[in-house]
Amino acid sequence: xxxxxxxxxxxxxxxxxxxxxxxxxxxxxxxxxxxxxxxxxxxxxxxxxxxxxxxxxxxxxxxxxxxxxxxxxxxxxxxxxxxxxxxxxxxxxxxxxxxxxxxxxxxxxxxxxxxxxxxxxxxxxxxxxxxxxxxxxxxxxxxxxxxxxxxxxxxxxxxxxxxxxxxxxxxxxxxxxxxxxxxxxxxxxxxxxxxxxxxxxxxxxxxxxxxxxxxxxxxxxxxxxxxxxxxxxxxxxx
Numbered sequence: 001x002x003x004x005x006x007x008x009x010x011x012x013x014x015x016x017x018x019x020x021x022x023x024x025x026x027x028x029x030x031x032x033x034x035x036x037x038x039x040x041x042x043x044x045x046x047x048x049x050x051x052x053x054x055x056x057x058x059x060x061x062x063x064x065x066x067x068x069x070x071x072x073x074x075x076x077x078x079x080x081x082x083x084x085x086x087x088x089x090x091x092x093x094x095x096x097x098x099x100x101x102x103x104x105x106x107x108x109x110x111x112x113x114x115x116x117x118x119x120x121x122x123x124x125x126x127x128x129x130x131x132x133x134x135x136x137x138x139x140x141x142x143x144x145x146x147x148x149x150x151x152x153x154x155x156x157x158x159x160x161x162x163x164x165x166x167x168x169x170x171x172x173x174x175x176x177x178x179x180x181x182x183x184x185x186x187x188x189x190x191x192x193x194x195x196x197x198x199x200x201x202x203x204x205x206x207x208x209x210x211x212x213x214x215x216x217x218x219x220x221x222x223x224x225x226x227x228x229x230x231x232x233x234x235x236x237x238x
Contacts (some may be wrong), residue, residue, distance in 0.1 A: 003051055009108065009116055011061040015068060017087070018043035019110075020137070022092035023067035024085065029235075033179045034137040036172060040124055043071055048166050049079075049122035058119040060112035063094055063105055078119040080112040109152045132165045134171050136178055142189065143182040151176055172235070179223040 003010075017023020018041055028042055030033055035042040045068070049059040061080040062072050065087040072081050076206045085093040097233075112119070137160040138144045144159045153161045165171040194200035212218075218227040 003055060004056070005055045005164075006051075006055075007055070007057055009060045010048060010111070010120070011050050011059075011112070012045050012059060012062050013105075014084075015045050015062055016066040016199065017065065017068040017071055018046075021067060021071070022087060022090065024065045024087040024090065026067075026090050029176070030141060030179050030183060031182060032139045033175070035175050036135040036137070037131045037168075038124060038134075040075065041067065044235060046075055046122070047172065049076060050127065050173075053121040053123040053127070054168070056121045057114050058116070058121050060116060060119050061105075061109055071138070076119070076122050078115075080108040082108050108222055119163075127168050131166050132171075134163045134165060134174070136161050136163065136175065138182055140185060140189075143185045146185060147178050147182050150174065178216055197233075 017026045019026055019028040019031065020041075021043070025031075027208045028044055028047075040046065045059065045062050045064075050061055059076060059079055061082070062068070063084050064072075065085045066083050067087045069081050069083050070081055083102065084101045084105075085095040085097070087093050135156055136147060138147065139159075141158045142154075144161055147153060147161045148155060150161070150163065153163050156162045163171075163174055165174065193202070197203050
């Protein structure tokens, strides 16, 4: 969260493969958004690496499953990697013995620090200057239908929008904003389905009573600051 030039390098522990991939619990920040930045199908290790590259800092060690290992090798072959589990499927993994894995992580971290100067910061060509295209794809067409309202977004297909940005940070902020509000689609759809059932109608009415009535609605603040939804992690970008 506090990346700056005072650091020497970064490690990323307990990471997952990209959204739409074969890794265990494959996701990129969340499970319903896939981010293609130029020629790169982004995973969270790449987000950390691209963020660190703003300060010319390398990502020297990553840990995760065997599928993510291949993803990391593809974009940063000099980065040390420790496989902590095997991805049987997106929903199941086989973990390796914890003591053995911990020893391997410690040894890999030691090698990575000794080899620090030989691991380049990951700066994709897209980040070298000029506008580049991002494509954000979603599980449901309705999610894309909401995302298309984002400023300057354009349609690619019924599940994908395109957005041109001038920097990684600009692209990342758009990615996070889109992920946050498109994530509400499933809840909205479930409420609609709930209302279609007899028992669901009664439940919906009971839940609506917990909301402020029209007479009770007010814009007066109830606290000093907005409570951020969606978790604290920002992959080193603030």
